Amino acid sequence: MQSTSENKLTDYEAALYDRGIRLWGVDAQIKLRQSKVLFIGINGLMSEIIKNVVLAGVDSIALIDNHIVTYSDLSAHLFLTTSSVGKKRSDESVASIVELNPLVNVQVLDKDINDIDSELVKEYTVICMSDHSFNSTVKINNLARLNQKYFISTMSFGMNGYFFSDLGAEFTYILKNTDDKQPDQVHFKEISSHFQPLNQVLQFKWSNFHATRTPTLLFILSILYQHESSHLKLVDKSTDIDQLLNSIPNSEKYRDFLKLIIKNLNSELAPVCAIVGGIVGSEIIKIISKNNDVINNFFFYDGTKGLVETVTNDI
Template identity: 30%
Template sequence: MGETQLSAVEAELYDRQIRLWGIESQQKLRAANVLLIGIRGLGSEIAKNILLSGINSLTILDDGVVTEEELLKNFLLSRSSVGKKIAEEVMVKAQALNPLVKIVSDTEAVGKKDMDFFEKFTIVIATGIKTDLLLKIDKACHSKNVKFICGDVFGTFGYSISDFQEHKYIEEQIQLKGKKRDHKGEEKQTVKVENTINYPELKKVVILPNSKQSIEGIKKKKRRNVLFFVMLTLIEFRNRHNRNPSITTKNEDLKSLQEIKSEIFQVYDIDPAKVNDDIFDLIFGEVVPACAAVGGVIAQEVIKAVSQKEVPIHNVFLFDPITYNGTEECVGA
């Protein structure tokens, strides 16, 4: 943990948000050490928002190299970055967003990290990695009381899944102030109410074909948002192909997506007709506005988790690629 005491410079810089969520919440953010795995289109939007919030430190873990395509969706890069390590190339513009935050770049592959590596962080954010590794990281975080959130953007579709374990938070509520009345009516007061949400581990949420985990808890809810199963389809595609769907191999990728969708919908007893296969035409690449929307939500959840202020999403967020609306689902709890 970093120091919680705000300096005069920090108090002035963060004045507006201190007014929004209070000095105690800002001090908790000031002490937070955040790990961000993946600094691509979505990751750059997450980084921007949490840097501006005033955390203590941000470690950027990504072993990738900057491509021409990456320049189109990542505002933290410049043309001279092509061919260089992306975690290092985002440093200059990321630091300029908030010079008071310590930023560390790490170009080692996340799969090479020992699981003890993750225990030194307050919260871990993961993007762009396969399920088997996600589950290992979440398990390591769960055992060390480190909060965890993962998410991705596929075209204009996006999602996030949170594991904040036993999360306590403070919510401000307006209540009537006894039976007193004045000329304006009943007096009201704002009170702080403490609540707790228990989050399931990721392995109880992301259950794919051939998994040993029981799906009965997920199947219990009859009106589950079908975008949840679209999410599982895309996650399984990455697991099997070690990449996201690509526009350069669109026809074969669409065929694979339809096959995976059929498997998942069969496992969960979902009518395939509930999702038109045309939705998969919208899942190629990382569309920048979708990255901005989903990145904003993930960063917001990080701030809530760290500051323990206001109600966080419990536990899945889904961004509709057609309507651009976001919905919440409670899965596996």
């Protein structure tokens, strides 16, 4: 495997990515090597995702994050140290990321969230976003969808975390169909999934829905998004909980959980980041390789109960 063409791996790459090739195959590894991922908001959760994606062997990644590191950022972040305090989180992450895999090109983009446009988005295969307001997240999601790019939004709140994916109006992938662990024949089938953008999902009219069947965190996310959209400000610890719940039917039972989420909005725990980050990293690999089932379109993790829930886009 000496060729360096885009459709082949070098001997060095084949050796470096041997484990990945055994897991998802040579074709998937080549697709990874041809892919570029844009990460927006480099918090602790995102550091776990970046680790998994970089080790998998994408071509390049870009970071957008102007946040200045504080001591509270250090508890769940893989790439920061005490010497990072007072410096830009994106800049301080680069050296550690490069050490993970020198073959991956790592770039910091000196941009504000409001500067991101179609010209930038269209350069990347996947856009993964965290640590931003719902309104900013919806804006980037819509840009990604407009340019037919894959989008993931993810956050963790204390013992809880989630991710949302929008892979466009139609996402097609190949699934192996075997009946035995070592079958005589392996059959492949093509599957198409249809995704909804974040603003449509979170703007759902809960009066038309049986709230008892709703994952609690999805209900909370919808409340927070609709409050931010109508009041043009973020929910914080000073927000009136009663005001948030008044217009939502069957919402009283969520009062305590809503208080907990608001309390933990800016709190990250390393174990939760590792679990959710591992899932998101794996999902990005599946999205790029298109050779396995993908989650459409919400994943929720509750660390207090050890509970995982997924929600399809037909709610």
